[in-house]
Amino acid sequence: MNTFIRWIGIAVVAFIAAPLLIVVPMSFSTAASLQFPPPGWGWQYYQAYFSDPSWLRPTWNSVFIAAMNTLLTMALVVPATFALVRHKFWGKSAANLMMMMPMAVPHIVMAIGYYSYFGELKLVHSKLGVILAHTCLSVPITFLVLSANLKGFDRTLERAARSLGATPRQVFLHITLPILRPGLLISALFAFIQSFDETVVAIFISGRNAETLPRKMFDSIREEADPVIAVISTLLFAIVFAGLIAPSVIKLIRRMTAKTAQQR
Numbered sequence: 001m002n003t004f005i006r007w008i009g010i011a012v013v014a015f016i017a018a019p020l021l022i023v024v025p026m027s028f029s030t031a032a033s034l035q036f037p038p039p040g041w042g043w044q045y046y047q048a049y050f051s052d053p054s055w056l057r058p059t060w061n062s063v064f065i066a067a068m069n070t071l072l073t074m075a076l077v078v079p080a081t082f083a084l085v086r087h088k089f090w091g092k093s094a095a096n097l098m099m100m101m102p103m104a105v106p107h108i109v110m111a112i113g114y115y116s117y118f119g120e121l122k123l124v125h126s127k128l129g130v131i132l133a134h135t136c137l138s139v140p141i142t143f144l145v146l147s148a149n150l151k152g153f154d155r156t157l158e159r160a161a162r163s164l165g166a167t168p169r170q171v172f173l174h175i176t177l178p179i180l181r182p183g184l185l186i187s188a189l190f191a192f193i194q195s196f197d198e199t200v201v202a203i204f205i206s207g208r209n210a211e212t213l214p215r216k217m218f219d220s221i222r223e224e225a226d227p228v229i230a231v232i233s234t235l236l237f238a239i240v241f242a243g244l245i246a247p248s249v250i251k252l253i254r255r256m257t258a259k260t261a262q263q264r
Contacts, residue, residue: 022036026227027227028045034230045230048228048231052228055228058213058215058216061211061212062195062196063196065134066192066196069135069194070188072131073188077139077146081143085150099143100144111133111203118132118205125208126209127209129205130202130206130210133205134201137201141190145183145186149182149184157179158175196213199215203215217229
């Protein structure tokens with residue numbers, strides 16, 4: 001049974017990774033548009049990406065918007081999660097439903113609503129408008145991850161610290177926060193990825209000064225099928241892959257360092 005599940009997992013990973021066998025070679029292509037197999041090999045589209053402001057500006061916009069979205073989302077979700085998980089109050093079920101509502105509504109419907117509402121507030125085509133819209137979309141997944149961690153938290157540790165004279169602030173900083181740190185980091189990561197990867201709302205809300213990378217890629221492939229899109233996809237895959245193997249590399253380095261220190 002374990003062997004069967006392992007092969008199923010390998011098949012799923014292979015199915016997900018299969019497009020990379022086409023995208024990565026196309027990023028080194030010399031063709032004028034997306035073409036596979038490439039007629040020639042070169043770095044020209046990597047040079048085009050890193051030297052073209054029309055691509056670099058949306059990239060930095062996406063990073064900035066995703067970072068601000070992460071900060072705002074965590075500032076809203078962390079206290080809300082503690083309130084909903086640890087306390088009982090009137091309207092708790094309704095509040096819980098409202099936290100999850102953006103996940104149930106199609107993004108195109110929310111995008112139209114944001115466009116209409118933010119238009120009255122003069123926030124359309126602004127970074128602030130995109131940040132606020134992305135924050136609403138990031139709240140549900142961030143809340144789910146953090147609430148799952150908080151529900152599994154052993155509160156006897158906090159009670160023990162309080163019984164020993166620790167203040168609520170000390171308990172939170174030295175007991176609660178260190179234990180929940182992995183969940184907080186994962187929640188922040190999901191919020192960042194949700195914002196960085198979002199396209200539909202960005203098409204409606206972002207303008208020339210707030211254009212995000214997904215919107216730029218969407219416009220580019222619709223108009224000219226620029227091979228720079230393959231370059232960006234390859235770079236994003238490389239970043240994700242580096243993030244996945246980084247913990248293993250760090251552990252290996254620490255192990256080798258400790259072994260060397262013991263031998264000395």
